Amino acid sequence: MAEKSQVTVLGLGAMGTALAEALLAQNYPTTVWNRSPKSAPAGAVVAATAAEAVAASRLVIICLLDDKSVLEVLGSVDELAGRVLVNLTNGTPQQARDLAELLADRDADLLDGGIMAVPPMIGQPGAFLFYSGSRSAFDTYRPVLDTFGESHYVGTDPGLAALYDISLLSGMYGMFMGATHAFAMIGSAGVPAKALAPLLTQWVIAMTTGFIGATAEQIDQGDYTLNVVSNLAMQAAAYPNLIRAAEEQGVSAELLVPLQRLLDRRVADGHGHENLAGVVELLKKAGK
Numbered sequence: 001m002a003e004k005s006q007v008t009v010l011g012l013g014a015m016g017t018a019l020a021e022a023l024l025a026q027n028y029p030t031t032v033w034n035r036s037p038k039s040a041p042a043g044a045v046v047a048a049t050a051a052e053a054v055a056a057s058r059l060v061i062i063c064l065l066d067d068k069s070v071l072e073v074l075g076s077v078d079e080l081a082g083r084v085l086v087n088l089t090n091g092t093p094q095q096a097r098d099l100a101e102l103l104a105d106r107d108a109d110l111l112d113g114g115i116m117a118v119p120p121m122i123g124q125p126g127a128f129l130f131y132s133g134s135r136s137a138f139d140t141y142r143p144v145l146d147t148f149g150e151s152h153y154v155g156t157d158p159g160l161a162a163l164y165d166i167s168l169l170s171g172m173y174g175m176f177m178g179a180t181h182a183f184a185m186i187g188s189a190g191v192p193a194k195a196l197a198p199l200l201t202q203w204v205i206a207m208t209t210g211f212i213g214a215t216a217e218q219i220d221q222g223d224y225t226l227n228v229v230s231n232l233a234m235q236a237a238a239y240p241n242l243i244r245a246a247e248e249q250g251v252s253a254e255l256l257v258p259l260q261r262l263l264d265r266r267v268a269d270g271h272g273h274e275n276l277a278g279v280v281e282l283l284k285k286a287g288k
């Protein structure tokens with residue numbers, strides 16, 4: 001039987017702990033380090049310093065709060081040469097590219113990653129992760145990475161995994177905040193959130209099934225006139241009712257207001273007969 005790779009995990013927050021536990025469950029010899037003393041998963045070797053933890057394994061998984069903490073921790077480690085760092089800390093594409101350069105200068109390889117799971121999902125079906133950057137690092141350590149969830153290598157540009165991750169999170173936050181607003185609205189009449197929850201779930205599933213794929217097709221073709229069933233002008237005419245109703249019910253409309261501006265601009269530009277998906281053209285032009 002092939003010997004299992006030594007793995008180091010920097011960061012024992014909720015996610016770092018889940019990653020270390022998944023490795024240990026698959027019998028990977030695992031060294032862990034955390035800034036402040038914390039109980040480590042059973043079977044892990046606890047390093048006293050980040051430098052000691054990095055020295056223990058060629059493969060180092062990093063899962064800290066943010067990019068600043070990653071730079072601080074790596075700055076405290078003198079020797080990184082020959083190491084493969086897999087950074088699963090949430091960050092931006094540019095932060096990943098900058099980190100890849102910094103590590104290349106220190107003769108280390110970066111595989112940057114994005115985790116599409118919450119800690120209890122790690123190692124369970126449904127968890128998936130994006131990776132980008134060093135292809136050879138991905139190929140070499142794929143069996144280890146597959147321990148966490150389904151691995152998707154998305155390209156040699158180190159920023160791509162973060163871009164995929166942030167794209168999905170952006171969609172998620174829009175959806176979560178929309179749901180939160182819906183609960184505030186129904187709550188204004190004293191209806192408990194749990195009464196609305198199954199209906200909201202049913203509605204969101206019905207609206208996203210088909211919609212996401214159809215929107216993607218229109219965007220890729222740049223044609224927002226395909227199969228229009230709910231034209232934008234009609235939607236823009238109804239939308240102010242969402243804001244008015246919130247105000248009438250004493251609920252803040254601050255989540256809704258920016259969307260109306262986009263709908264109105266797109267209609268004013270002459271696209272009222274098209275699909276909602278065309279709003280993407282306004283987003284693509286922002287800042288240009």
Ligand SMILES: NC(=O)c1ccc[n+]([C@@H]2O[C@H](COP(=O)([O-])OP(=O)(O)OC[C@H]3O[C@@H](n4cnc5c(N)ncnc54)[C@H](OP(=O)(O)O)[C@@H]3O)[C@@H](O)[C@H]2O)c1
Nearest residue numbers: 011012013014015016035036064065069089090115117118
């Ligand atoms: N939890 C999730 O649902 C989830 C899902 C996907 C991705 N992520 C990402 O995974 C990463 C870790 O999340 P988490 O849930 O594990 O967060 P967490 O429970 O808040 O843990 C944060 C970790 O970062 C460490 N840290 C913070 N600042 C530091 C610094 N300046 N120097 C050294 N260590 C520092 C903390 O050490 P101390 O214990 O010493 O404070 C702790 O180990 C984040 O980037 C997060 O966005 C999380």
